[in-house]
Amino acid sequence: MLTEGLRAENLTVVYERVVALEDVSFSVSHGSMTAVVGPNGAGKSSLLKAAVGLVKPFRGRVTVLGDTVEKARGRIAYVPQREDVYWDYPLTVWDVVAMGRFKAVGYLKTVGKNDEKVLKALERTGLTSLMDRKISELSGGQQQRVFLARAIAQEAELYLLDEPLKGIDAESEDKLLILLHELKQEGKTIVMSTHDLSSTFELFENILLLRNRVVAFGPPEKVLTSENLSAAYGSDRVAMHFADVRRVAGWS
Amino acid sequence: MELIQILLEPFGYEFMRMALLTAVTVGIVASTLSVIVVLRGWSLLGDAISHSVLPGLAAAAALNLPLTLGGAVAGITASLLVGIVESKTRVRNDTAIGIVLTGTFALGLVIISKFRPAVDIFHILFGNVLAVSYEDFLTTVLLSAAVIAFFAALLKEIVAYTFDPIFAYVVGLPSSTLHLVLMLMISLAVIAALQTVGIILIIALLITPGAAGQLVAKNLRQMFLISIAVGVTSAIVGLYLSFYFAVSSGGTIALTATALFFAISIVRKMTFSGRRAPQAFR
Numbered sequence: 001m002l003t004e005g006l007r008a009e010n011l012t013v014v015y016e017r018v019v020a021l022e023d024v025s026f027s028v029s030h031g032s033m034t035a036v037v038g039p040n041g042a043g044k045s046s047l048l049k050a051a052v053g054l055v056k057p058f059r060g061r062v063t064v065l066g067d068t069v070e071k072a073r074g075r076i077a078y079v080p081q082r083e084d085v086y087w088d089y090p091l092t093v094w095d096v097v098a099m100g101r102f103k104a105v106g107y108l109k110t111v112g113k114n115d116e117k118v119l120k121a122l123e124r125t126g127l128t129s130l131m132d133r134k135i136s137e138l139s140g141g142q143q144q145r146v147f148l149a150r151a152i153a154q155e156a157e158l159y160l161l162d163e164p165l166k167g168i169d170a171e172s173e174d175k176l177l178i179l180l181h182e183l184k185q186e187g188k189t190i191v192m193s194t195h196d197l198s199s200t201f202e203l204f205e206n207i208l209l210l211r212n213r214v215v216a217f218g219p220p221e222k223v224l225t226s227e228n229l230s231a232a233y234g235s236d237r238v239a240m241h242f243a244d245v246r247r248v249a250g251w252s
Numbered sequence: 253m254e255l256i257q258i259l260l261e262p263f264g265y266e267f268m269r270m271a272l273l274t275a276v277t278v279g280i281v282a283s284t285l286s287v288i289v290v291l292r293g294w295s296l297l298g299d300a301i302s303h304s305v306l307p308g309l310a311a312a313a314a315l316n317l318p319l320t321l322g323g324a325v326a327g328i329t330a331s332l333l334v335g336i337v338e339s340k341t342r343v344r345n346d347t348a349i350g351i352v353l354t355g356t357f358a359l360g361l362v363i364i365s366k367f368r369p370a371v372d373i374f375h376i377l378f379g380n381v382l383a384v385s386y387e388d389f390l391t392t393v394l395l396s397a398a399v400i401a402f403f404a405a406l407l408k409e410i411v412a413y414t415f416d417p418i419f420a421y422v423v424g425l426p427s428s429t430l431h432l433v434l435m436l437m438i439s440l441a442v443i444a445a446l447q448t449v450g451i452i453l454i455i456a457l458l459i460t461p462g463a464a465g466q467l468v469a470k471n472l473r474q475m476f477l478i479s480i481a482v483g484v485t486s487a488i489v490g491l492y493l494s495f496y497f498a499v500s501s502g503g504t505i506a507l508t509a510t511a512l513f514f515a516i517s518i519v520r521k522m523t524f525s526g527r528r529a530p531q532a533f534r
């Protein structure tokens with residue numbers, strides 16, 4: 001039985017002279033939900049990219065679903081950071097979700113307009129009525145759901161989401177987190193990054209607090225302490241936020 | 253003269269019939285690629301590839317090799333070179349393109365001035381539709397057909413890769429191969445355009461039709477259709493203008509494309525503000 005979702009051992013990622021990640025080790029079990037939290041430049045994107053083989057470790061290694069990154073590639077879905085896709089494309093919601101089926105459908109074939117997996121993914125994410133809309137005309141929260149729907153249509157085991165909560169309102173955030181939680185209940189592994197401390201963290205089994213190194217790793221109530229947060233974010237601003245976080249989560 | 257006569261007159265000449273078919277073919281292939289070039293923001297890269305085809309053509313001419321081969325190799329080399337300059341020196345992408353563009357173009361001029369192959373540099377750069385031979389025509393059509401066939405066959409992969417490269421990589425599409433194939437296609441389109449618009453003005457057909465399509469298209473299919481319509485119209489209208497005013501066909505084709513772009517953007521502005529106005533009063 002598959003028990004391991006994602007594991008990093010002494011993972012070090014270096015770009016020329018910048019050390020993005022140093023000696024990062026952690027492991028999350030399959031069927032769990034993890035938030036990678038840290039300020040801008042903390043190495044969150046680098047970690048997710050290392051998990052799919054887009055950046056190669058300088059040292060250490062990553063194991064995905066108990067396999068090497070190369071072997072696991074097809075079982076991973078990646079929801080890119082906003083800046084990583086080209087929004088000028090006049091693609092409809094359906095067009096993007098259908099991409100999740102490209103690999104399964106194969107070359108020289110098109111995804112049928114009635115493809116069940118696409119339609120189901122649209123339904124689950126509440127996008128059925130929007131499927132003919134251009135993605136550039138959607139709200140930020142709807143756009144994130146489109147990319148999550150594509151991941152669902154792909155039928156992946158591990159979902160990696162890079163800053164999906166950036167620039168979306170509280171209601172959309174709740175919708176997205178509930179969807180992720182459902183996927184987790186179905187046994188998928190979810191790893192999501194965020195720099196925003198006001199996110200809702202109760203749904204997550206683990207928090208990986210990152211500042212190029214692991215500041216702390218474990219269940220939210222253990223990790224999200226004022227010492228840890230100021231070690232990661234390094235300012236008093238955090239202390240303020242932090243009081244809110246604990247209050248909302250009901251830990252204080 | 254009657255309109256029908258004006259329209260038919262040029263095609264009493266064998267060379268004009270050949271020129272028309274060649275120009276329309278080039279229009280179709282370039283405006284198809286144009287959609288991706290514009291959406292992905294590869295306009296400058298297309299510019300670099302078209303300029304860099306020159307040394308390949310010159311070297312091939314000097315060595316008596318097929319021009320197509322020389323041009324294709326040079327185009328792909330240039331696109332790789334841009335990537336290498338960008339990543340190894342960490343200059344900005346547009347700077348890397350500028351360096352490669354001018355460097356390769358200069359190399360082409362040096363080769364031509366040294367070996368003086370039997371090609372007219374002006375014609376290579378700006379096209380000379382009068383000189384379209386049956387062989388040129390055949391080369392253009394075969395190259396274009398090959399490009400269109402590959403493009404159509406790989407369309408969904410090409411769109412996925414250019415829209416969201418990380419996704420393409422993660423689901424296991426052959427990203428780097430797709431990238432190379434696209435660069436090869438752009439190079440071949442440039443070579444196919446050699447006789448009609450030339451390797452410099454082909455840029456107009458690699459950018460403008462797609463840009464015009466982007467102005468009004470509601471989805472990707474529409475964008476392809478509008479882009480191709482603009483490309484083909486430019487080729488045909490441009491050729492007539494070239495015939496009747498006895499001016500460079502490359503120039504008239506590129507100018508027609510430019511005029512169409514502005515016409516479409518003005519029409520869009522007018523219909524758009526017309527539709528918007530009532531809302532302002534709500």
Ligand SMILES: Nc1ncnc2c1ncn2[C@@H]1O[C@H](COP(=O)(O)OP(=O)(O)O)[C@@H](O)[C@H]1O
Pocket residue numbers: 015016018019020038039040041042043044045046047
């Ligand atoms: N391709 C790259 N080349 C050079 N440096 C990079 C590259 N990508 C990221 N970095 C650097 O690595 C560090 C971590 O970046 P990143 O993983 O994007 O952090 P985050 O996603 O947490 O903001 C930053 O200092 C960033 O500037």
Ligand SMILES: [Mg+2]
Pocket residue numbers: 044045046081162163
């Ligand atoms: Mg990031």
